[in-house]
Amino acid sequence: MRTKNFIFLLVLVILFSLLLIILGPSNNENIANIQNLANKHFSKFKENLRVEKEKELDIDPKYMRLLGFTLSNDDLSSTSTTKNSQFLNFTKQNFSIVSYVLQNQIQSTILQIENLANVMPSENFLIYDLGLSDVDFQTLSAFCNSSSIKCLIMKHDLSEFPSYIMDEKLHLFRPVLIKQALARYRTILFISNHVRFRNVSKTLNEIRRKTEDVTSLMIKKIPITSNTHPRMFDFFLSDADSFLFVRQAKLDAVFFHGSKFLDEKILLPWLKCILTPQCIQPIGANSNSNHCKFNKKPQYRYSGCHGFDESAFNVICSISFNFNEARYSITDTSGPLFYKESLEDSIRILDNRKRNISETSDHPYNSDE
Structure with missing residues (x-):
């Protein structure tokens, strides 16, 4: 042009x-x-x-340094050494489940700890604290220490990044946490705080063993173009038509295995898009589910809803894996490996416990559904 x-x-x-x-x-x-x-x-x-x-992913290099990337010959490359104290250079552990807790959302994390203690009790569980009050932090720490799962709560300050990163509706902090966790562990299972696993520990271990770079544990029926603002594709020098029949992988639960390919082909462009407002949030982008029109024909037409970090993740993975979603997502499971539990449901469950009202059906650990 x-x-x-x-x-x-x-x-x-x-x-x-x-x-x-x-x-x-x-x-x-x-x-x-x-x-x-x-x-x-x-x-x-x-x-x-x-x-x-x-339309260029041209960002302030200081953000990349905060994330553990360094500038070398005008190119960004990954490194395990950084001045940021949150990226310590030490021997990595093999594996951890990783999640986060937001302000006033301690109830979700308490029930998530319970769920993991039943499904994967022998694993590490790293929880990033993104704004708990001192009282809630102490409460959650005590609950962690009494649980059978080995959980660690780590306070994480994102104030050096643009303020929109902490917007709870956009969840743009997720790629940042993933990058940080991979500085500590060779492989992680990153899960959103509303995820509750069924009795699928054997399946999860098998998926973990087979993961070379990245594996999402759920994929939508809709194509990427249906849930991605058309202007986002421009930042990756791609034509939206290339994504018409590639289904969208979910970010709710994803295995990441540290590798040069993951760093350079997935995490780096993903984080650069996150830190470029025009890329991650194009003018007119909307996440309000009330405006989603997934019943449009043909189905690959833009629904009016944008997936923000999830959309960028899918565009990048599709390009990196030659538009074959089976290479970065589970597509052949007999049923869902997890279900979602809203904050409201978590609050209700814990409140009912205080009143001795049983709700065991909310946690179907042994369900094969």
Whole structure:
């Protein structure tokens, strides 16, 4: 696009010069018209350059350094050494489940700990504290210490990143936490705080063993284009038509195995998009489910709802794995490996316990459904 515009502008200037010679100084009106036309096209050319520049994932290098990346020969590369105290350089442990707890959401995490203690009691569980009060932190720490699962709560400050990263509706902190956790563990199972596993420990261990780079534990029936704002594709130099029949993997529960491929092909472009507002949140992007129209025909048409970090994750994985979702997502399970429990449900369950009202059906650990 830039080359074509430059050639066009060059030809226009040459023609303009020839016309000046032919017409001479007597035809001032024609010369003025030609000059206006040249100025118009030149302005359009500059605008095109500006738009192209906006579509570049060009971010402040300080954010990449905070995430454990360094600048080398004008290229970003991953490193385990960083000045950020949250990315310590030490021997990595093999595996951990990783999640987070948000302000006033301690109930969700308490029930998540219970769930994991029943399903995967011998594993590590790292919980990033993203805003608990001191009282809730102490309460959760005490619950952690009394649980059979080996859980660790780590306070995490994201204040050095743009403020929109902590928007609970967008969940843009998830890629940041994933990158940080992979500095501690070779492999992680990252789960959102509403995830509750069924009795699938053997299945999870098998998936973990087979994961080379990344494996999502759930995939939607809808294509990526249905839940991704069309302008996001531009930032990855991709045509939306390439994604029409690639299904969207969910970010609720995903295995990540640390590798050079994961760092350079998945995490780096993902984090760069997250930290580029025009990429992660294009003008007109909306996450309100009330505006989603997934019944549009054909189904691959944009529904009006944008998946933000999940959409960027899918675009990047699709490109990196040659548009084959089976290479980065589970597509052949006999049933869902987990279910979602809302914060409201978690609060209700714990409240009912205080009143001695049993709700065992809310945690079907042994269900094969």
